[in-house]
Amino acid sequence: MTSAPPCLRPGCTGHYAADGYCDECGHKAPVGAAASAGSPSGAATPAGSPTGGAAPAGSRGGMTSAATLGGGAPTGAGLAGVSTGTGRSSRSRTAGRGRLGANLVVVPPVPLRDPATAVQSDPAVPESQRYCPKCGEPVGRGRNGQPGRVEGFCPRDGARYSFKPKLRPGDLIDGRYEILGALAHGGLGWIYLARDRNISEAGTDRWVVLKGLINTGDPDAMAAAVAERRFLVEVDHPNIVKIHDFAQHPDPDTGENVGYIVMEYVGGRSLRDLALNNRGPDGTRVPLPLAQVLAYGIEVLPALGYLHDRGLLFCDFKPDNVIHAEEQLKLIDLGAVRRMGDDVSALYGTPGYQAPENELATVGPSIGSDLYTVGRSLAVLSFDFSGFSTRYASSLPPAETVPLLAAQESYHRLLRRATNTDPARRFPSAGEMAEQLTGVLREVLSAEDGIPRPAASGQFTPERRAFGVPHESAAARLDGLEVVAALPLPLVDPADPAAGFLATLSGGDPASTVAALETAPVTSLELTFRLVRARLEAGDLAGARAALPAAEPEAYDWRLDWYAGLLALSDPAAEPTTAWDLFDKVYDALPGEPAAQLATAAAGELAGDLAAAARLYERVWRVDHGFVSAAFGLARTRLAAGDRAGARAIYDEIPDSSSHHVAAQIAAVRVHLDQEPVGLAEADLLDASTRLERLRLDKQRRETLSVEVFRTALAWVIRGSGTGAGVPGQAAAAGRAPNGGGQRTVPAQRTATAGRILGQVLSERDVRLGLERSYRALASLEPDRGARHALVDLANSVRPRTVV
Template sequence: MENCQRNACTGHIEDGFCDECGMPPAGVKLLAKEDLHQTAQTRSAGGTGTFATGTVGTVGTGRAGSKRHTSRSTRGSSARRRSLGGGLISLPPLPSQDPNALIMANPEVPERKRRCPKCDAKVSRVKGFCGECGTEYNFVPSLQAGDVVNGKFEIKGAIAFGGLGWIYLGWDQVLNRWVVMKGLLNTKDEAAAANAVAERQFLAAVKHPKIVGIYDFVNHGNEGFIVMEYVGGVAISSMLKQKGVFPVEEAIAYILGILPAFSYLHANGFVYCDFKPDNFMLEGDDVKLIDMGGVRQIGDPNGDIYGTRGYMAPEANDDPVAVSDLYTIGRALAVMIMDFKFAKDYEHSLPTPAEQPLLAQHDALYRFLLRATHQDPDQRFQSADEMADQILGVLREIVSLKTEPKPVESQTFTSDNLFDADDVAGTEQPDVRLLPTLKMQVADPAANELLRLSAVIDPVKRVLTLEQLAKKFGDKSVEARLRLANAYVGVERYADAAKLLDQLFDEDPFDWRVCWYRGKSLLAQGDGQGARNEFGKVYFEMPGEIAPKQAIAFAAEVSHDYKEAASYYRRVIKVDPNQTAACFGLARCLSKNNDMQGAAEALAAVPAQHSLFNLARIALAKTLLHQEPGMNREGLEQVAQTIESISAEGGVVHQLAAKLLERGLALIANGKVKEDRSCKLLGHALSVQTLRQGAEEEFRKAARYAVDAAEKIMWIDMANAVRPKSFV
């Protein structure tokens, strides 16, 4: 099986396309613009909730009049999409349906769905003239079972009514296969119908496993048809009507599955325009786009534009582009997981978390939807791949919260920097040096020299070297200047860092990396709220990443908002407990609120194979010993087991052991625990005599590790105070 070589993708080529990124093999050219027909579209629209416009406009610009650069928006997708849900969830395959079961026994458009194809006014009769604009309409199927179109397509019956008229099931008498025939145009002019067919020929070049195959374009009298592959599945909209809103994991799986189709369309210069649950289908164990009637070429100045109220982006009725499609995908996801008036009260907005508990429960999902459906096109995701990366991260978090951790290496950030087994200070406070590091963008012209610079540890020397590199590459290297700003923070030259970051922001106000380093600088200066605001901007851009959540937690803890900090720490730990800075951070925050059991659980989450495991065990033992109310025999045994799990040797281990045995003595003295020689604590029977002997022994061992004479004397005095009484 051939491996995909695009953007470090780890997928495999199957049926001519990567099963992961959805692209053809590296070296295979995408459709060239000169191969696409540039003729104008001239078609009319109709159908419930669907409208058309012939006007031309431009995409809105972003903040400060700047447009976002797509090249900065993504590092490429490496997430597995071989199965729906990226391997995070399992969905049963859907058996293929009998095509004949789709045929409507009485093909009639309900009165509530009859609307004028021009002005969208409601009409009551099945055919006639619109009372508002005078346009002729006809909702009666023009083709009947048994009709043969173009000499080979035998009509079996109508199966649906769409924006351009009836959709029929047909049988290709030449190639012996089922087909679906969808209307392109219905006029009184046969020549116009033939012209509409010719103008859609460019769609024949669209070939992708997640897009319905297009076989032919034909005209029949005054109608033009697109002849498509029959997909024997169920439309997502039908499932939505039958079951109600989807479980959030299932809905995301379907959206994640269809995004490679949009990546392909956009890369080839097409925009889909009218994506919604009606227009993609679950077939077997995969999803597929099934309606290509509204597809147009990006930048086409002519022709009508199709969209559906409640899904269509605000700018799309002028000039739909790739991000307009991404808007419709975000809207479709919202409709699939929430019951709300998306076409009326929330036509261009979303319910709030206060209105929808699901959004309150899953903050990352809410932020994803906010960015996907932002009114400003430049604030949205800028590519289908970028969108897929982030929604996969959101799905990973949702699944992890319900089941077990689902860690994965980020394409953008490293893990946190709390990995030194002796970094006690790093476990005791939210230190900016512990935040994950941004990975290098290898396309940057200074990347190679910056990578070699990683060996320079001395912070002052690092600053000097980076200043030279930044001067050498100038504005050609963003990485050199970003890392120089970070180095300035490391030596507390905050004003220099701020000046440099302001310059970079002026050059590109959409580069969220500037916000990341601004946040780090403010955090290092103790400005938790300011850092929180900057990290919040990063979170908006990267809702599927856990690094921004870690950073927000640090900032909230610095601001003494322990409740908010704890909520973000929890989410990080749920996804990846190897992020031990979050484990220690959560324990600190819960301890501040006297939730010692919760703090203990946070520390217990540190994996046994992690280098910080011993420090976590030491902190856990201390936490358990501080549980004043409720300490009993079981609590003593839990602390003993924790101490025994510490593989390191040192004074602190003996100190903990001694304090545990002292606690046992205190509990016996106040009657909370009874003596029981069958119970052992660190090898010492649960009795006053043996516990005193054990505590004395542990305090004397701790004295051997004392750093100075005063500390040694302190431990010896404690040993003498606890030792058994002598009557000799």
């Protein structure tokens, strides 16, 4: 039996099934794929084109539309999904799970809809959406209880308008497309369902969608339609609907030929429709779950990136224009798509989603303005965004008024960057925004279920070493230089001119690295950053500061703030808040990066805001247990807040496979030992003993810790007996007995208790015997004669004297 040839799409692990489509990504096999399965190239199956009209919302001349999420064009009714009626409809049902949610979250599939049920019985444009195609003024509005005119002339400029569908059920377009009825409408055209009589497979006709113009006399809309004919036929992406053909049909009123775009029919529901119909247990509408919204964003951004890579801008992204069908999303309505740098075509968008009008009027549409619309759409889907097209048309509501934003700091920062009023501060590409969205999704999911979801970063190396690890002689104190030496490193941009040269550096001593960098054959920003780091490692703080370039005013680069933050941490004269502010900006730019949060947490701890540091440490640790520094930082902040049980719980989460597991367990033992006896319970002493006995320590370290355990236990026992003898460890350390001199006389009987620590019953006599034994064991290991005698003296001072 011949095995199925592997899919040729880069990164796909699927195989082409008998029907010629990949069982994983759903792409059609290129011609000859079975014979050339090893070929490195493969054509993607076309998947994109418009099916839902975009409302005109902001041309350079100031055209505006009232279409919004709450009052826009009807959406969702059978406008998305996978092509049906071609013999391939089973492909999406039999294929493996799609990648919706980046394989991190299960998004409920949306069933396909029967095309015949999607047709509107009485198609009409709501009066609230009728505007003059020329000046944008409201037209066709009712008065005195009388409905508005569907056709007529604008009272302001006399331009003719018409909001009637031009095609009727039964009309035959180009002799092959039989109209079944109108599906929906948008700013650039009516959308009709039709049957392609010329193409049938297994006796089933192919369903298609035809899109024409709402008003055939609108020159801007006509120009947009012509633009679609020029380049949209080449759009070929699995998350964008496919254009099949172009057709013409005479206008029933004027007799002039009207052009129609013929596209695949897809039968799911729009994200707008899903959001409007998402109900809570009491039946009231509630926002979609955040994880689901993030999954949607991760899915659609590659489609926008595909357009951007080909010099195209979508311009009118919104929940209305994204369809969820089964386990796939598709962008619809490419009517507003334009080429980058096009300063002539009319600009279409939707208030509340589109970038600020002054930006579009001066700078024009851009990748940044497209990503702005994605950020706005995510916000509308994820929380009750009242006033998003009016009061907050170009801003986000305060976080304190939106519980989701207050609870999900990283998500809030992501939205802030995507919708920044300064285009240079937004994400530079759809790919980078998708990467940060994925990081935020990992954080959200890990916070919910406690399961780590680590992933390799596209921006940073792993942390180089752990900082803040408790020493065996004392608890760790955070040090800025230690943090700088341990934090992850920003990855070198492979497109940088100096990338090849930097790869040749051997990583020797810092002085040699500085010399090599100063004589490098090329210059670049990456080389400058490497020089800053090398001078820091060499201890040349002034030289590192002098090498760091000033921020570029036209394009924000988070690495400038990152390295400035490292300089601030390394400078003992710098204010602790300086580094915190700088790393906080990096966190703003990279809200899905654990490395950015880790640096911000450490700087916040050094600046004294332990609560803020604890929140960030916990987020990092929950997502990725590879950041052991975050675990120790979280334990420190919990201890500082008096949460000893919480600190021990974090120490226990450091796995035994980690090189820092023993240090964590020793720290967990000491959590019980560094408090006053009044705060101790028997269970604390037993837990410390159990932990110590489980550790495989050398004799020196074991007996040192045993001394600490026994001293703490002795203080606790004495306090419980009411003798008021004080803390024996402190007295013994001074070289005298706990009672002020000589050996303490202890009754022979033991305290009534079932507990044992390190093999000794929790009574004063037995604890003293255990402490004496540990002191003598340490003395036997001590090579220094004076120190050895001091330990023997301590052993003698705590030895009990029994009176019979």
